[in-house]
Amino acid sequence: MVDTSKSVKDFVQYYEAHKKSVFTYLLYRVSFNRELAEDLTSDVFLKAFEHFDSFDALRPFKPWIFRIAHNHLVNYFMTKKAQTVALEDVAEISVEAGLQKTTDESMLMEKVEKLVADLPDLQKELILLRYQNGLSHKEIAEIVGKEEGAIRTSVSRALDTIRQKFHGSQLPEKIPMEE
């Protein structure tokens, strides 16, 4: 049944290793519309498989797949509008080391998560690629098609925005609709 050729097996391994990262990235980018994020993730990986022959196995997979994800998302935004859902309605959180154990810590994490979700689109993308996915400024620059220096500046600004918004007394309960 399954194509047992080396390329499919290899691809499935890459998929299993990176599916959560890509899905989470897309989820934030489409304001936590889960169904949409799932469809986009599926499309991204299928597109990646179609062009898998062109992937250089000597280079890291993550920047390559995120480039595809970024481009696919740009195409999507050009054609459709995203809808919002509340963060707490998103199910199936993957249990990662990042999840804290105490109630205070999880409250803080939830606030930070909302702050990131509330960032302007570019800053949000940079924070996700830089910190959640561990990509370098150079790799991010290749993905989004900007200069490395500009990326460094934008990342720094994004961090400042987070700090400023945290200091604000009222935090939005729901994520505003993407325009």
Next chain:
Amino acid sequence: MNLQNLPEQDLEKLLQALPQYQMSKKKELVFYAKLMKLARDKKRLEQKDAREERIGLPFWNLRRTFAFATFGIFALFIATVGFSLSPKVTRGHFLYQIKQTEERAELAFARDPLSRVSAHMRFAGRRLSELEALFKGNPELLRLISVAKAHEKSEIIDPRINETLDDYYRETSAATKEIPKIQEPEKAVQALEKVEIAQEKHVKKLEILLPKASAVGRMIVAEVLVTVEEHRTEIIEKKIEVIRKREEGEKKVEVSVKSVEEIAAEVRKEPEAALARFEKREEQAKEEFEHAKTSLEKLKQKFVKTEEKAEEATKFEAFVDQRLKEAEKALSEGNFGKVSGLSRASTNMTNRFTPPEDENRKEKKRDGASLGKDEPIEPEAKPEPETKEEKKIIPEVQRYYTPQVTSPQVFRKFLKPIDGQPISKHAPYDSQRELSEKNHRSLMIGKITLILQKNGKPVPENLAKMSDAEIDTFFHTLSGTRYEKFEKNEKDMVE
């Protein structure tokens, strides 16, 4: 924590710790289906190009494509069904219906009650695995939800947990309902053993789950644990009863087992007591074991005193000895449910066993065994006087308790109808438990009268006016067949 003053490194660490999300299984399956199709299309395209160059027969490609597609769909179906049997597929999962359908199909293929017992216990095991998955799965999610909802301290229990628990009890009940349909002793033993072994595995699973569950979850697991242990004890007792009947040469048996749902209902009445019982079960198992050993020792001493030890008695001793050795082994392994079951069964058997008498007395008793015949009955030899030491220790009630008076042969000989209703001479002892309420009451009154008369005690005037429950309790206390009450009364009497 104030983010504004947080050093950059710490803020970065916080951002690195943002939670990751995962796709639903349904979407993943859909993705894999598409990926396989894409891979097949890709390969087919590559092969088509190569083949057309060599063979140039387009219709051959069409057939191969159709064959691949059919095989692919079939394989996807198998993969889906296979995945549906995973414990992660729980109630509420979109594949759960497939799981239920598969189980119904499996049951339909079960040809006899024994196969159905196996199937039901297998499904019960799956329900427990699902329960485990529900307890383990997404604990952080439950916590996050509870935090998000106005910082409530109460835990949120997934309703699927109670539903899965009910399903577990239902499967076990369905298995035990098949057992009365099995009349051959050998197969009945096999069926009871299947349930016993399955429940042993369930208990181990629950014991592992107990410390991992949340505080409220722990109560639920403890309730299930106690229920399963109690039910398993009952199963073991019944099994030994059937083995005994098989060795006595009986060709047909009628086994009725209390349903696990009944036991669960009793346990649920006092959930804190269930947890306490769970924690004390080691102590209880040891007490039951010691009591069983003591009963057997007393019986052996009686054999030695009277010098009556025929082959049957030796076999019986060996049988009970074996059971007690199994109980001892189970005790050392921490298998307390098994210890309880074996010990209680051994005590009951020891209490009910009639030591064999010499040939002459056996012949005479057989002739007079049927009811309704007006034959003179030879008076029984008086029991040997007890030693002074025993008189001090043994409470009054224990003097009523001798193995002879509980034997079916003796009962039939001496039993007379109390309220004019005859008692069937053909009904075996065990099936008399299933007599109508009226006959049961008559039987109990008859037994009590006999025991008291045999021991030279007056029959209470208000015996016939006692309620059914009081009569049952009175009989069991006298005959020692419920040792807890017996022990309690014994202590009361001694004090």
